[in-house]
Amino acid sequence: MIAYIIRRLLLLPVILIGVTFLIFCMFSLLSPMERLATYVNDPSTLKNPQAAERLINKYHLDDPFPLGYIQWVKRISKLDLGWSQAANQPVWDAICQRFPATLELVIYSVVPVILVGIWLGVISAVHHNDVIDQSIRVTAIVGWSLPTFIFGLLVLFIFYGMLGWLPPGRLSTWAQDIVYTGTNFHSYTHLVTIDALLNGNIPIFVDALRHLCAPIITLSYVYWAFLLRIARSSMLDTLRKDYIRTARAKGVDEHTVIHKHAERNALIPVVTIAGMLIIGMLGGVVVAETVFTYPGLGFWAATAAQQLDYGSVIAFALLFALLMVVGNLVVDVSYAFIDPRVRLE
């Protein structure tokens, strides 16, 4: 097992070098002047004829490719990821500021995604091809095919515009005042709901939860539809296995067959996919965060892409690649624990 983990860990830097190289290659296709133009959104900033030249030198935009790559890798290894035009702050600060918000959103979204997704998947498989199964499948297909931004806007209109229940953003104005500037509120984790509970401030907790609900609903609906389909097909496969037939033939009651014998085995691949799903959600929050002006990584990435803010886009790509690589490793290792055959292979 240890050998397997070491083998996987050794691959990690190779993958990361590959990822960074690919990302740097893409942005090196732009000329120094084009890359400079991504820093300069207003041509009036070039009123001084020497300004363009000075800026190119300042940002090392005309270094040769290998030198540029090495310098860039050196800089990112020191967490000097440059300046984010979209966030108007250093890229690393932007990540530190936004990551907790996205993490909080993903954590709260994962619970309904996994619980509802698995639960409906099992129900659907148990009621294979009857009305319940068909209804769930139709709902899943709608969820999977409905563009997230349309569903998000619907949620926004109904729950904020019409009902006024679930406002956009992360906190109300009064709550921002307390959380951001209050001397009696300490941000221990930067996850507002958790911090509110740790500070014993229930109104802030409720306010943060109100702001989280709409993006959670939007995000969950898409992802549980995906998980449901996986859980359903895995459960159907398991229910057709010989040992299930044997259990039934032995007279074991149906509830025990499904929940004790079938469900446990059927959920092994589901758990694996759920792990990757959580990592995937970190990158998939772009639309939900943008629609609800939720100040997380996704909102920032979307703004950066629109503004051709290549420093931020690179950082987001790097971060997401890193999360995928590490997430993949964790899932593989945990899968190896669950299923010893993986180690032997």
Place this chain on the structure above:
Amino acid sequence: MKLKVFGVVLLLVFVSTSFAFGTVKNPDTIVEASIGGPETMDPYWSYDTASGEVIYHTYDCLINYKGESLSEFVPMLATEVPSAKNGLIKDNGLTYIFPIRKGVKFHNGDILTPEDVEYSFERGIIFDRSGGPMWMLLEPLCGVGSIVDVAVKVAGVENYGDMFDGDELKPEYKDAMTKVYTDYVDKAVEVDGDKVIFHLAQPYAPFLNIISHGGSWGSIIDKKWSIAQGAWDAKADTWWKYHDPKCENDPLYAIANGTGPFVLKKWVPEEVIMLERFDDYWQGPAKVKNVVIKYVNEWTTRKLMLQTGDADMVYVPNQYMDEVTGMEGVRVVEDLPTLQNAVSMFPWTINAEGNPNIGSGKLDGEGIPPDFFSDIHVRKGFSYLFPYELFIEKVQKKRAIRNPGPLVKGLLGYSDDPSLFYNFSLSKAEEEFKKAWDGKLWEKGCKFNIFYNAGNDVRKAACDMIAAYARLINLKFKLTPVGVQWSSYLKQFLAEKLPFYTIGWLADYPDPHNWIPTYIGSSGTYSAYFGKAYVEFAKKNIDPLIDKAIKSTDPEERAKLYKELVKIAHDEAISLYLYQPIGHHVERTWVKGWYYNAIMPGEPAGADFYSLSKSE
């Protein structure tokens, strides 16, 4: 059961905290929902309107504009507005004297002194970040566009970087660099008792406009506090260490301590700005206790915030105005002339090297020669070919007006004289095109690309119209509208490879000098890239008038000179002057006290928060 009870309680809490219709929401707080947050809190870095809006409310200038006026001033941290009449402008406009107000407090309790004023401007000059706004002070005070130009001249080197070994100044240049401060910067701004005196390198008519610009280069900072934060130590032999830093390395990047009506309470980049009333403000405390600016890029969200009263004022793009007009509890103020315009350029010489935009590079029907637009008949032909009124009505939805030349309405020298406008006329366009290139253009036709920056639908529509009417007038006129990303657009513009392109300008200060040289001067931001032939033309016919106008202190004489320059722009059909956008302001009806000043950062969507209150 317990879970159900918890759910019901939570739902009740949600519902009870959701609605507040019929009453003023957040009565002590103005909430603005805008787009794109500030870059910095340092006034001498700031060159964007979002930073300017915040800095405007946290710092004060020596003088400010009077209400809605763009030409009248009121004293702020100075006790008088200098004029020749009160003797505070002397030596034919080379000396400006500002008596400094006493007893004004900074947010940290420090008292304003004339030394703070001197330090502020000197720090701004030596700071002079790349692409920043300080050229506006350097031009009048030092006669150059950058402190780097002064340093290069004094040290006798070719490049500023030649004086440095890495980040360290080479010892042999230390005296020269010290001299830059002592002979230029220090002499430009001096303290004399309770007065601050500016010595200009040349008479500079818009100097008061520049000094009065709130939200950036005119702001006064606290010397003692700034030095304590790590800003320039006010010494002659260290200034270069504080010149052009990286934004995040600037000690004043994220903090503020001005004399303005609001204190910066919290800045969460691209999320929120929170300001709190400064109770010791020298003009008396503001009416509202807090100002919150939320940065909400998504229009639907901003609209719903306005509708629910969670925002008091929001930025509304033109295309969504119909959605807020008539909204209950919302006031829409329209027809606000903005200080910006859009112009299509005809470079007289196009860089033909590897340039596919001009086809064959010859007047053979498959391209155009590089000097295509140097023929006045070509330029005039296109000037008659654009359907100005139709464009404003259909594309701009009547939220724009026409300009006769590079000057926008509201500025000195602007004229509504109908003879200065080209009107859409296919017959006149045909007449001009037939005269162009000795009739060869009409006979052979032309083929070239016309450009707009991708994503700008208004400019795309302008290009589509020009291309369609060109085709209509002569089937051999093949113009292809091309939208390119801004980065590529700027690159090709600087390389002089764009044959016809549309670009805009937003005022730095409300004076014609900020517009005329930009568009038609020989070294203008745009016109300098029209090619050598144009630059020679401008040096001979335009620059002398620009020079005369900037040195004149008589507004009437200046207005006359700028009218003359606009007439040249018209007669020579230097560019195609498309439109000046008309702005609008959208706020809840419970907001009171809003007024419009076109040069104020954040206007017309934002406001001078000091003047606002909230009541039914």
